[in-house]
Amino acid sequence: MPTATLTGTCPECETGLTVPPIVEGETLSCPECLLTLRVEDIKDDQLTLQMVEVQLRDWGQ
Ligand SMILES: [Zn+2]
DSSP: OOOSSSSEEEETTTTTTEOOOOOOTTTEEEEETTTTTEEEETTTTEEEEEEEEOOOOOOOO
16 A cells, blocks of 8 residues: 655755655645745655745736
8 A cells, every 4th residue: 555645855955855645746845944845756655856936025017
């Protein structure tokens, strides 16, 4: 029976992450460095995570 969680590593701080099952394209936050990470790929319950460029403030036109 497959495990109920997925694991990955934060590309920024290399913290090991354990998350509930999610799908490719979803985002999550690293609890250590608080970066927003997007799931690029899932293989054998291992996540490939990619940093997401986050706008810290609105463009404001
Ligand atoms: Zn991190």
